[in-house]
Amino acid sequence: MRRYIAKRVLVAVFTMLIIVLIMFLMFNLMPGSPFNDQHLKKDQIDALYRKYGLDRPVLERYFRYLYNLLRGDFGVSYNIQKNMEITKILALRLPITVRIGVQAMIIGAVAGIILGIISAVNHGKAIDPVVSVFSMLGSSIPSFVFGLALLYFLAFKLKLFPIMYSMDAPIASTILPSIALSIFPMANIARYARAEMISVLDSGFVDLAKAKGVSKTGILLKHVLRNSLIPILTVMAPMLVELITGSLVVENIFSIPGLGNLFIMAVQSNDFSVSIAIMFIYSTFYITVMLIVDLLYGIIDPRIRISGQAQ
Amino acid sequence: MSEDLILEIKNLSVSFKDRKKTINVIRGVDLSLIRGKTLAIVGESGSGKSVTVKSVMALNTKGAIIDSGEILYNHKNPDGTTETIDLTELSAKQIIKNINGQKIAMVFQDPLAILNPTMTIGKQITEGMRLHRKISRKDAKQEAIKLLTHVGINEPELRMKQYPHQLSGGMRQRVVIAIALSCNPDVLICDEPTTALDVTIQAKILELIKNIQRERGLSVIYITHDLGVVASVADYVAVMYAGKVIEKGTAEDVFFRPAHPYTWGLFLSVPNVDKKEDELYSIPGNPPDLSEPIKGDAFAVRNENALPIDYEEEPPIFKLSKTHYVASWLYDPKQNAKVEIPEILRKRISDMETGVGSWIL
Numbered sequence: 001m002r003r004y005i006a007k008r009v010l011v012a013v014f015t016m017l018i019i020v021l022i023m024f025l026m027f028n029l030m031p032g033s034p035f036n037d038q039h040l041k042k043d044q045i046d047a048l049y050r051k052y053g054l055d056r057p058v059l060e061r062y063f064r065y066l067y068n069l070l071r072g073d074f075g076v077s078y079n080i081q082k083n084m085e086i087t088k089i090l091a092l093r094l095p096i097t098v099r100i101g102v103q104a105m106i107i108g109a110v111a112g113i114i115l116g117i118i119s120a121v122n123h124g125k126a127i128d129p130v131v132s133v134f135s136m137l138g139s140s141i142p143s144f145v146f147g148l149a150l151l152y153f154l155a156f157k158l159k160l161f162p163i164m165y166s167m168d169a170p171i172a173s174t175i176l177p178s179i180a181l182s183i184f185p186m187a188n189i190a191r192y193a194r195a196e197m198i199s200v201l202d203s204g205f206v207d208l209a210k211a212k213g214v215s216k217t218g219i220l221l222k223h224v225l226r227n228s229l230i231p232i233l234t235v236m237a238p239m240l241v242e243l244i245t246g247s248l249v250v251e252n253i254f255s256i257p258g259l260g261n262l263f264i265m266a267v268q269s270n271d272f273s274v275s276i277a278i279m280f281i282y283s284t285f286y287i288t289v290m291l292i293v294d295l296l297y298g299i300i301d302p303r304i305r306i307s308g309q310a311q
Numbered sequence: 312m313s314e315d316l317i318l319e320i321k322n323l324s325v326s327f328k329d330r331k332k333t334i335n336v337i338r339g340v341d342l343s344l345i346r347g348k349t350l351a352i353v354g355e356s357g358s359g360k361s362v363t364v365k366s367v368m369a370l371n372t373k374g375a376i377i378d379s380g381e382i383l384y385n386h387k388n389p390d391g392t393t394e395t396i397d398l399t400e401l402s403a404k405q406i407i408k409n410i411n412g413q414k415i416a417m418v419f420q421d422p423l424a425i426l427n428p429t430m431t432i433g434k435q436i437t438e439g440m441r442l443h444r445k446i447s448r449k450d451a452k453q454e455a456i457k458l459l460t461h462v463g464i465n466e467p468e469l470r471m472k473q474y475p476h477q478l479s480g481g482m483r484q485r486v487v488i489a490i491a492l493s494c495n496p497d498v499l500i501c502d503e504p505t506t507a508l509d510v511t512i513q514a515k516i517l518e519l520i521k522n523i524q525r526e527r528g529l530s531v532i533y534i535t536h537d538l539g540v541v542a543s544v545a546d547y548v549a550v551m552y553a554g555k556v557i558e559k560g561t562a563e564d565v566f567f568r569p570a571h572p573y574t575w576g577l578f579l580s581v582p583n584v585d586k587k588e589d590e591l592y593s594i595p596g597n598p599p600d601l602s603e604p605i606k607g608d609a610f611a612v613r614n615e616n617a618l619p620i621d622y623e624e625e626p627p628i629f630k631l632s633k634t635h636y637v638a639s640w641l642y643d644p645k646q647n648a649k650v651e652i653p654e655i656l657r658k659r660i661s662d663m664e665t666g667v668g669s670w671i672l
Contacts, residue, residue: 204424212439213412226429302474
């Protein structure tokens with residue numbers, strides 16, 4: 001198992017190196033520069049390029065970047081917040097995005113699985129199609145529609161939550177965006193959980209549990225849930241990562257000073273040191289979550305765990 | 312009634328309903344199980360043998376409805392009094408809570424599909440004990456280890472921590488048997504317990520069930536289409552066809568004096584390894600469609616010797632001896648039928664009686 005983890009981590013590191021390289025090459029090929037100011041003269045721009053080391057060849061910059069990265073240094077912003085260290089900018093914004101994402105993850109996963117259970121257990125009864133309709137709506141209506149609706153009714157009309165993000169009330173101001181973000185994964189997880197559980201409820205070991213005299217709830221919690229988790233987890237993981245990486249629109253609607261917001265600004269103003277840093281963080285998230293999911297498989301299903309040991 | 316019956320199924324009818332049609336899977340089954348004895352129910356797939364026993368334990372799939380009949384379970388209390396429960400009057404929930412595992416337990420067909428792949432063997436055995444007998448985790452574990460040893464599993468402590476996929480097929484079936492025994496039931500229902508196993512393991516599992524039955528005084532019902540299994544374990548045999556019991560009696564009655572033409576066909580389709588016969592016999596035609604009403608004897612269309620009345624009226628049960636019953640117009644004195652048991656079968660039976668042949672492959 002340990003060897004397996006080590007191998008996975010090594011692959012992850014290698015993947016990150018390639019991702020950073022591709023980003024470097026892409027930004028190098030892209031037209032425009034971070035110093036697109038009409039008042040700047042040619043020699044002034046050249047001076048700025050020299051100052052930030054942008055006049056060096058791309059590979060040299062790449063390796064220097066990697067070297068700085070190892071020391072936890074993302075460099076400085078070129079124009080959004082001039083000369084400010086990116087780590088400092090991230091320190092302000094990342095926690096907000098992560099908070100919204102994690103809250104949305106928890107709401108989406110828990111509510112999705114519960115809806116799936118309700119729907120599967122009542123398969124063929126009136127509540128089942130109700131959940132199915134919700135799943136369909138939830139996965140087809142974009143999150144900003146929910147965001148706007150929540151904002152209008154709960155924040156503007158009922159005044160239960162702040163309309164704009166407020167640093168003083170981080171919890172109250174992140175609840176609505178989290179809910180808006182969670183609807184899509186919730187609906188999809190509910191759909192998968194339902195299908196998976198209906199098939200697991202049909203398995204032999206459910207019959208054996210009934211023959212043993214285990215109650216419905218017992219069967220569900222002890223036998224069905226765990227056995228249907230693997231396929232659910234497989235579809236759940238990438239969706240949950242997207243909550244963090246894909247919150248651009250929702251952050252905009254709720255005026256949240258998060259990573260998504262920053263990312264859009266950085267791309268628009270060619271501040272590619274910031275863009276690369278954010279993409280680096282997104283990639284790290286993705287790879288880490290996928291690694292965790294892989295390890296979870298082993299914990300949930302002994303067949304995977306035990307064959308892994310044997311290798 | 313002089314006999315001590317533990318389970319009586321009276322005139323049981325079960326149907327499966329969906330939006331389009333109703334399938335009458337069980338059409339008036341009468342069966343009884345004598346305390347401490349073994350009853351084997353035989354018949355081809357779809358004859359309703361599995362549905363019959365699953366009705367006892369409320370294990371039928373959704374949509375199965377008991378239309379009529381009684382399932383009486385006569386429970387003997389420790390003080391010697393007998394208590395009769397009609398299981399058809401209980402809800403599925405009540406049966407699962409109060410009967411399953413504790414009074415009536417089941418050994419299933421496919422021991423891989425039937426064990427939970429993500430639960431240790433130990434947990435699966437102790438689950439029922441902890442639930443029904445309220446014993447501590449430690450006691451349950453001790454008892455489970457004893458049970459595993461009892462069903463012939465070596466290194467029981469190690470097995471307790473293992474998962475089903477780490478065990479062989481035969482071992483898994485022993486675990487399923489251990490699970491069935493974990494709450495000391497009175498009745499053990501074995502649904503094709505050896506079908507999914509290697510031939511070499513089959514005999515061992517049957518032997519194990521026999522030994523356990525003897526030690527614990529269990530009453531056992533076997534569901535099988537393997538006549539070899541029936542011959543080696545059964546005291547009583549019931550033959551089912553199209554949702555009805557068409558012949559029943561002691562094992563000697565049915566094996567040595569088979570009376571129903573369907574039973575003859577069933578026996579003839581067992582390949583005979585003792586004699587060289589060119590072709591394997593199979594009963595012509597197919598079982599009837601149970602979603603249509605059946606007129607007369609359900610087997611008539613496949614029966615070469617069918618009487619005119621077979622197409623008109625359903626045969627009642629005729630009593631051939633104190634223990635032997637058959638549902639066929641052949642035995643109605645009024646029909647004056649002269650149909651004899653097929654010659655090949657008669658020869659086989661006489662071989663068996665003299666000990667030359669056997670039903671076991």
